[in-house]
Amino acid sequence: MKQEKTDVKKQKRRVIIGNAWPYANNLMHVGHLCALLPGDIIARYYRLSGDEVMLVSGSDCHGTPITERARKEKVSPREIAETYHKTFVRDLGAVNFSYDKYGATFDDYHKAEIQKIFLKMYDAGEFFKKTDTQDFCESCNMFLSDREIRGTCPHCGSISKGDQCDNCLTSMDASQLKEKTCGICGGKTQQRQNKSLMFKLSGYQKDIECLLDKNRDHWRVNAVNETQKYLSQGLLDRAVTRDLNWGIDVPVEEFKDKKIYVWIEAVLGYYTMSKFLLDQRGIKVEDYYKASDDLRMYLAHGKDNIPFHTVIYPALLLAVDKNCQLPTHIVSCEYIKVGAEKMSKSLGNLLTVYELTEKFDPDTIRFYAILSNPEKKDSGFTTTEMINTHNKLLVGGLGNFVNRNLSYLVKKFEGKVSGGAVDKDIIEKTRSLYKSAGEIIEAGNTREALEHIVEYIQLANKYYDDNKPWVKVHEDAAAFGDITRTCIYMMANMSNLFHPFIPAAMDRLKAMLKLGAAKWEEVDCDITQLENINILFNRIEEEK
């Protein structure tokens, strides 16, 4: 019975992978890269497995920080957002991200969909009105957010922003400040009544508790802990409108001068972008997103994004449709450190994706970014170590294994490969590697999976050394044939196993071996004549 079952064509699984939306007010750095790359690996893995995948993301283009930057640079917020959106598209392409859809929150499609969703929630009574006093600047003619207010810090007496004092580092509420002024024009502020729409997040306490309970095994530990913290404090209702002039208009007459809060609309971008793809296929998003065991939903981001993905996003999805599928796998990574410190713009140690791609191959970057990924705790990222990893594992390990075999065959036999049998033990190890590594990737642990697959390189080189084909060739032609076949078999499987991680190089290897498209399953290679054999990776000489 069991045998029969495996013979039946496997049913396609449906997988939606949402990668966090980088915020368009600065260049993308290796922190983003490490947070997002696992999503790409997972997507590529499922595609190789024959499953139906949607990898979606985009640029987060609205919000206060962008308007602040625009004001400083005396350009429009849109110019800022467009500039950085373009750099993101470029950077992501340069490291071979395989997005099915990468948009931006200022796309007309996204904006229209968000307004529809917003209205639907409004009509369904998910929001309520709230009025309270807020700081208003008359000359700017707008309400100010905490970070736009200046005033005297109640703790140290210096001039502070409304959210936290730069001098004594105390965080606060703007209401604690004395003698408040507008951070934009410097004028006095006044208190005025302001109304906003609030989302009844508190009503979803039970649902989120259930969600966490159901999926805690597929969520990273940091996501489980962080979510638990929010739940134990009790979920609070959140404002969904903001007083800004840059963003998506609130589609409700009474609030039409306000914008939708960025986190609400940006996080729903996963939904709008996958709807975009489904539209093309003539599938209704409501049908596709119906809760179902065969629909997996991964979300990849950094740890500071956790509550937005594990609490707010699921609650919004439920508000859209009570029967909606919710995130099943949370892939939330820790931080990249530079030396002992965190990487940040203000410390001036930002390592941008742009400068990396200027100097290095995408595969070199991807390989190292995954191998040193802050999967379970903070980890470091240095170009020196990246070069070291490249030379050691890609050049000396994988590349060398391919080259020592193929170049020998080319030199001694003009590239002719005779028949032979593949080693039984190697076959078994190969099969079990597909299985175990696949399971680890499905669990979202791409670093652990790659570490596992890297061991296959050592297995291969050791096999070669132990069997000494350069000696056997003179003594036992049949044995030499077997060894050669086994090595080529291992190369062929490397070109599959490593494909999600370093796709460009593995496609080059496939071309050399005249293999078809990558698949996540054991493959043999019956090549008889080698042609166009090239070195797979070039050694990087350390220079600065």
Added chain:
RNA sequence: CGCGGGGUAGAGCAGCGGUAGCUUGUCGGGCUCAUAACCCGGAGGUCGUGUGGUUCAAAUCCCACCCCCGCAACCA
């Protein structure tokens, strides 16, 4: 008592109740098919501190203390 992560060979890390392990570096050997590549072995640690607690047994659990880092500020 704000919350969280961490302190293990020169460096970077794994182990998280049972003879201290991996990678890199270093030293030596092997091989000569290979891009100073590959394979094997040696040296190197009283596992932050405590003549602390639990245990037959502690890097591993508990307690106290010290130190680093992150979050609560734009930022994954």
